[in-house]
Every structure is written in C-alpha cells, then in structure tokens.
Amino acid sequence: xxxxxxxxxxxxxxxxxxxxxxxxxxxxxxxxxxxxxxxxxxxxxxxxxxxxxxxxxxxxxxxxxxxxxxxxxxxxxxxxxxxxxxxxxxxxxxxxxxxxxxxxxxxxxxxxxxxxxxxxxxxxxxxxxxxxxxxxxxxxxxxxxxxxxxxxxxxxxxxxxxxxxxxxxxxxxxxxxxxxxxxxxxxxxxxxxxxxxxxxxxxxxxxxxxxxxxxxxxxxxxxxxxxxxxxxxxxxxxxxxxxxxxxxxxxxxxxxxxxxxxxxxxxxxxxxxxxxxxxxxxxxxxxxxxxxxxxxxxxxxxxxxxxxxxxxxxxxxxxxxxxxxxxxxxxxxxxxxxxxxxxxxxxxxxxxxxxxxxxxxxxxxxxxxxxxxxxxxxxxxxxxxxxxxxxxxxxxxxxxxxxxxxxxxxxxxxxxxxxxxxxxxxxxxxxxxxxxxxxxxxxxxxxxxxxxxxxxxxxxxxxxxxxxxxxxxxxxxxxxxxxxxxxx
Numbered sequence: 001x002x003x004x005x006x007x008x009x010x011x012x013x014x015x016x017x018x019x020x021x022x023x024x025x026x027x028x029x030x031x032x033x034x035x036x037x038x039x040x041x042x043x044x045x046x047x048x049x050x051x052x053x054x055x056x057x058x059x060x061x062x063x064x065x066x067x068x069x070x071x072x073x074x075x076x077x078x079x080x081x082x083x084x085x086x087x088x089x090x091x092x093x094x095x096x097x098x099x100x101x102x103x104x105x106x107x108x109x110x111x112x113x114x115x116x117x118x119x120x121x122x123x124x125x126x127x128x129x130x131x132x133x134x135x136x137x138x139x140x141x142x143x144x145x146x147x148x149x150x151x152x153x154x155x156x157x158x159x160x161x162x163x164x165x166x167x168x169x170x171x172x173x174x175x176x177x178x179x180x181x182x183x184x185x186x187x188x189x190x191x192x193x194x195x196x197x198x199x200x201x202x203x204x205x206x207x208x209x210x211x212x213x214x215x216x217x218x219x220x221x222x223x224x225x226x227x228x229x230x231x232x233x234x235x236x237x238x239x240x241x242x243x244x245x246x247x248x249x250x251x252x253x254x255x256x257x258x259x260x261x262x263x264x265x266x267x268x269x270x271x272x273x274x275x276x277x278x279x280x281x282x283x284x285x286x287x288x289x290x291x292x293x294x295x296x297x298x299x300x301x302x303x304x305x306x307x308x309x310x311x312x313x314x315x316x317x318x319x320x321x322x323x324x325x326x327x328x329x330x331x332x333x334x335x336x337x338x339x340x341x342x343x344x345x346x347x348x349x350x351x352x353x354x355x356x357x358x359x360x361x362x363x364x365x366x367x368x369x370x371x372x373x374x375x376x377x378x379x380x381x382x383x384x385x386x387x388x389x390x391x392x393x394x395x396x397x398x399x400x401x402x403x404x405x406x407x408x409x410x411x412x413x414x415x416x417x418x419x420x421x422x423x424x425x426x427x428x429x430x431x432x433x434x435x436x437x438x439x440x441x442x443x444x445x446x447x448x449x450x451x452x453x454x455x456x457x458x459x460x461x462x463x464x465x466x467x468x469x470x471x472x473x474x475x476x477x478x479x480x481x482x483x484x485x486x487x488x
Contacts, residue, residue, distance in 0.1 A: 005296050006303040011315040017161045021288035024165035027172040029281045035193040036277045038179045040342035049266040050130035052273025053123050056258035063247030065145045071240030073153035077298030089221045094232045099150050103143040110139040121259045134190040141198030147205030171204035242384035249391035253398025257417045260402035271350045274342040275357035282327045289316050290372035297380025320369030327365050331358040357415045364419035367426050374429045386432045390425045397421035
C-alpha cells in the first residue's frame with residue numbers, strides 16, 4: 001500500500017497521488033459545507049452568520065493542529081525514502097507522544113478562552129451566543145482532530161493517499177446524518193452541527209488508526225522503539241511547530257479581517273460565510289497538490305534525488321494553472337446557484353455578494369496554486385521556517401485589508417483580503433524556492449565529495465592491506481626461521 005515517488009514520471013506520480021487526496025479534501029470540506037448548508041437552510045441567516053463568525057478563529061487553532069500533524073509526517077517520509085524502517089517506526093512513536101501532549105494543552109487552553117476571543121473579535125451581539133456554542137464544541141474535539149490528521153499524514157507519508165479518503169467519505173455521510181438528526185430531531189441548533197463534525201472526524205480517525213495497526217507491517221512499533229527520544233522530538237517539533245505556526249500566523253490576519261467584516265453587520269458575515277464555504281470547496285485541488293508535493297519533496301530529498309524536484313514542480317504548476325481557469329468559469333456561471341444552496345431565494349442582495357466574492361477570489365486562483373504547491377514543496381524539502389515567513393506575508397496583507405480596505409470599500413475590501421494575501425506570499429515563496437534548491441544542491445554536492453573521499457580512503461586502505469598480504473606471501477616463513485637459527 002506504499003508508493004515510492006523517487007522513480008518514474010513526476011506528472012503520473014503527482015496525478016496518481018493527488019486525485020485520492022482531492023477526494024479526501026473534498027469530503028473534508030463536506031463537513032463544513034453540510035454544516036453551513038443545513039444551518040443556513042433550517043436555522044436561518046443569523047445562525048449561518050454565527051457559524052461563519054467563528055471561521056477565522058477556528059482556522060487559527062484547528063489549522064495549527066493540522067499543520068503540526070503535517071510537519072510530523074515529513075521526517076517519516078524522509079525515513080521511508082531512505083529505506084530506514086527502524087528509524088521510521090521510532091519517529092512514529094515519538095509522533096504519538098507529542099500529539100497526546102499538544103492535544104491536551106490546546107484543548108484546555110481553547111475551551112477556556114474562546115468566549116473572550118469572540119468578544120475581542122467584535123462578534124455581533126445577536127449571534128455571539130450561538131457562535132460560542134458552536135466553537136466550544138469544535139475546540140473540545142481537538143484530540144480527534146489530532147488523531148485523524150496524524151494517522152492520515154503518516155499513511156500518506158508512506159505513499160498511500162487512497163485509504164484515508166475511504167474513511168473520510170464514510171465519515172462525511174455520517175456527518176450528514178448526524179447533522180439532520182441533531183438539528184431537526186433533537187433541535188440542538190448550531191451546537192448539534194458542531195457535535196456532528198466532531199463525532200464524524202473521530203470515527204474517521206479511529207478507522208485510520210485501526211488500519212495502521214492491522215495493515216502496515218513496517219509501522220508495527222517494537223517494544224524498544226516506544227521510548228521517547230529527545231533528538232527525534234526536537235526534529236519533529238522543528239518540522240511540526242513551524243508548519244502549525246504557518247497556519248496560525250496566516251489566521252491572525254484572517255482574524256483581523258473577520259473582525260473588520262463583523263463591523264459590516266450579520267448580512268455581510270453571512271455572505272462571507274457562504275462564499276468562504278464554496279471557495280474552500282473549489283480550492284480543494286490546490287490543497288491536494290500541496291500535500292502531494294510535501295510527500296514528493298520529502299521522499300526525493302530523503303533519497304538524494306534533487307534532480308526530480310524541479311520536474312515535479314513544473315508538472316504540478318501546470319495542473320494548477322489549468323484548474324484555475326476552470327474554477328473561474330464555475331464562479332462566473334454558477335456563482336448565484338451555489339449561493340442559493342445556503343440562503344432563501346428572497347436574500348437576493350446576499351446572494352449577489354456571494355457571487356461577487358467568488359469571482360474575485362477565483363480570478364486570483366493561480367497565485368493561490370503557487371502558494372500551496374511551492375510552500376508545501378519547501379516544507380517537504382526540510383525547510384519549514386520558510387512557511388512561517390510566507391504566513392507572515394499573508395498575515396500582513398489580510399491585516400492591511402482589515403484595517404484599510406474594509407473601512408474604505410466595505411464588502412469589496414473584505415473580498416480582496418485573500419487575493420492580496422496570496423500575491424504577497426508568492427512574492428516571498430518563489431525566490432525562497434530557488435534559494436532552498438541551491439542550498440540543498442550545495443549540501444548534496446558536499447556530501448558526495450565527502451563520500452568520494454571516504455571511498456578513496458577505504459580503497460587506498462584496501463590496496464595497502466592487499467599489498468602487505470602479497471609481500472608476506474613472497475617471504476618464505478621457513479627461510480626466516482632458518483636464518484634466525486644460523487644467527488644463533
């Protein structure tokens with residue numbers, strides 16, 4: 001069930017790996033989409049706005065969890081690419097210890113502080129109670145977020161992008177059923193939608209865990225491999241924390257932009273919420289491409305195949321450009337019907353704003369494609385700190401939009417926030433990629449010289465020993481003894 005991405009056509013490998021991932025991301029978005037759709041259609045626009053008002057703070061925390069898990073999987077992919085199965089298992093064991101610690105701390109911190117965060121974000125009074133009810137349950141489910149994202153990330157690091165998708169599809173259908181049951185039958189409101197999401201993700205996480213235990217022989221950790229290793233934990237945190245902070249730093253800008261949007265009223269929040277859900281769905285191919293390039297980069301760097309990195313990048317960028325055109329067409333011709341999934345037909349102004357938001361976003365989808373592809377590739381190559389810096393650029397752009405564009409342009413300023421952020425991030429990431437590739441080329445060349453020198457020393461030593469052995473053979477041992485006897 002593993003896949004070696006260090007050999008074969010990069011385009012074929014990327015397509016074969018990313019298509020199952022795409023379905024996984026689509027169904028992961030399905031969680032949020034169904035929640036939003038059912039809330040909007042059955043509970044009204046104010047409850048829709050209540051869920052949407054939590055979007056940026058949700059991304060701030062849950063995005064950090066997902067980023068940490070993605071980072072943890074990179075050393076695993078390096079060990080798999082290098083063929084070091086014992087090292088791979090030890091890294092997985094240390095991933096488990098760290099995930100347990102992160103989950104416990106984050107769950108306690110966020111459930112205690114989420115009400116204050118919503119207040120600081122200027123959440124409208126008519127929706128803040130429902131916003132709190134929704135996000136508190138989501139934060140309570142942080143442990144299952146770690147469970148699914150860590151196990152699925154490890155499975156993908158070994159080249160299997162299909163299996164996590166199967167479990168996610170099953171969980172998505174469960175999510176739909178639980179949404180309807182909790183909201184319509186039990187009348188739990190937005191809290192029911194949150195519980196449906198947490199329970200469904202928990203089911204998919206448990207399924208991934210059982211699959212890993214039963215099906216992956218190379219992941220069956222031996223007794224001596226469970227011991228926490230300080231160096232490995234340092235490496236894992238060095239990869240995971242920067243990737244988590246990348247999401248969180250980016251989300252800080254989103255929080256500022258969301259706070260500015262909240263001042264426009266609940267109708268504007270509802271429009272941004274509906275457009276954001278559709279936008280997240282349309283952007284799933286870029287998420288799949290990014291995760292694919294993280295694994296592709298990790299395995300090829302682990303195997304010392306730097307020559308394949310550029311070819312893989314070119315193939316993936318080509319795919320991203322083609323899909324960007326398709327997404328823009330969908331927004332232009334289907335934007336209003338998509339908005340109608342979430343809103344009553346009478347909400348014509350809000351639906352018009354949703355379509356406008358979608359067109360403006362998808363017009364900048366190629367910069368978004370580059371952000372995902374290059375950022376995750378750099379992370380897979382072992383340079384996660386650059387992801388944080390890219391996130392800083394996105395944060396600055398969204399903060400500027402929140403402080404300057406929204407007060408000046410209103411809803412248009414809110415819609416421009418993300419496109420500007422993507423352009424800012426690319427301005428950093430594109431030069432960063434060439435810097436990383438040059439740095440790795442130098443390291444690999446130095447390693448090759450050191451290995452050549454070592455081989456030369458070993459060869460000289462072997463020749464010396466061989467020459468000494470031949471010399472011993474040329475000296476008759478009996479003659480030596482006879483000569484010594486004569487001397488006496």
